[in-house]
Amino acid sequence: MSGYRIGERIGRLTGLAGMLMLVLVAMTARPAAAQRAEAARLFEEGNALYRQGDYAGAADAYRAALDRGYASGALYYNLGNAYFRQDELGQAIRYYLKARRWLPHDRAVQHNLAIARARTVDDIAQRPEPFWKPAWQALLRVLGAGGLFALGMGCYLTAVALAGYWLWTRRRNEWVRRGLVVAGVAAVLLLAAAFLASLTPQLDRRAVLVADAAVLHEAPAPETATALILHEGLTLSILRTQGPWAEVELPNGATGWIEASALADV
Numbered sequence: 001m002s003g004y005r006i007g008e009r010i011g012r013l014t015g016l017a018g019m020l021m022l023v024l025v026a027m028t029a030r031p032a033a034a035q036r037a038e039a040a041r042l043f044e045e046g047n048a049l050y051r052q053g054d055y056a057g058a059a060d061a062y063r064a065a066l067d068r069g070y071a072s073g074a075l076y077y078n079l080g081n082a083y084f085r086q087d088e089l090g091q092a093i094r095y096y097l098k099a100r101r102w103l104p105h106d107r108a109v110q111h112n113l114a115i116a117r118a119r120t121v122d123d124i125a126q127r128p129e130p131f132w133k134p135a136w137q138a139l140l141r142v143l144g145a146g147g148l149f150a151l152g153m154g155c156y157l158t159a160v161a162l163a164g165y166w167l168w169t170r171r172r173n174e175w176v177r178r179g180l181v182v183a184g185v186a187a188v189l190l191l192a193a194a195f196l197a198s199l200t201p202q203l204d205r206r207a208v209l210v211a212d213a214a215v216l217h218e219a220p221a222p223e224t225a226t227a228l229i230l231h232e233g234l235t236l237s238i239l240r241t242q243g244p245w246a247e248v249e250l251p252n253g254a255t256g257w258i259e260a261s262a263l264a265d266v
Contacts, residue, residue, distance in 0.1 A: 039070030046078065055085040073102030077109055084116055089233040090210030090264065092116045097208070097235070097266045120233035126251045145197035152190030159183035205238040207248070211262035220245035220257045227256045236263065 046061030059082040062075060080095035096113040103109050143151070162180040166173075209230055216228040220242045228250075236248040239255065246260040 035068050036070065039065040039068040042068070043070065043075055043078075046082070050078065050082055055082045058082040059086070071102075073099045073106065073109070076102065077106075077112075080112065080116075084112065088210075089116055089119055090208050093120075093233050093235065094208040094210065094264050094266055097206070117233065121231035122234045124234070124251050127253045139193075140197055145194050148190050148194035148197055152187050152194055155183045155187035155190060159187055206266040207236050207238050207246075207263040208266060209234045209236065209258075209262055210264045214258050214262040216248075216250075216256035216258055218256060220247070224257075227254075230258070235266070238263070 042061045042065040046058045046065065049055075049061060050058035059079060062079040062082060065075060066079075076095045076099035080092045080099060083089075083095060084092035093113065093116045096109060096116060099106070099109045100113065139148075159180055162176055162183060166176055166180065209232055212232050214230050215222075215226050216230055217224045218227050219225075234250075236250060236258075239247040239249055241247070241260055242257075244260055245257050246263060247255060247257050248263075249255050
């Protein structure tokens with residue numbers, strides 16, 4: 001009898017815990033849904049303002065949608081167009097590049113990005129990329145760090161299962177041995193790739209020069225020698241930051257220091 005009562009009490013407590021979880025999920029889901037709806041409304045408002053020729057108002061609406069956690073290739077593309085119409089080439093190129101991450105094969109994005117870059121002042125030769133970089137970037141777009149990690153864990157669990165079968169049955173099956181080796185090697189490679197993919201944003205920090213012009217210094221101090229004068233719209237790689245300064249790498253591989261406030265992330 002006492003066992004029945006204990007079980008009944010546990011069942012009631014479990015039911016109450018489940019109801020509490022449902023309430024908490026509902027409480028958190030409602031604000032999130034409302035925020036998404038507001039972001040979608042702002043996106044449509046930005047589209048309407050853009051059609052009316054109010055490009056500054058459209059950019060404000062698009063940025064407000066971004067502030068609410070909404071992001072998409074279309075939003076970044078439209079925001080780039082709104083900045084381009086205002087002759088803000090740096091911001092236009094920045095958001096076209098963001099759109100290209102979401103829509104890597106979209107012709108409109110590629111076309112507008114090329115037009116915006118053609119209007120920039122600096123003509124700096126592009127250093128050839130390593131042969132493996134396009135394939136690596138394509139892999140990241142398709143799978144990402146999470147997908148690589150999931151595949152790596154799947155191979156790892158497969159290797160563990162095969163090792164357990166090998167030890168339990170004590171059968172020296174050649175196919176099991178080969179499968180164990182393949183799954184183990186694949187697990188190591190995929191998990192290592194997932195780790196590197198998780199570090200990619202830190203290893204490859206790209207930015208666009210959004211100021212009209214900026215001085216490239218040889219050291220992080222305004223009184224140091226000037227290496228070059230750079231202009232709006234140039235895409236750079238940030239190597240590190242030091243106070244208000246950022247060490248950057250130009251497309252041709254040259255490096256120097258620039259005020260970080262002149263840059264905007266991609």
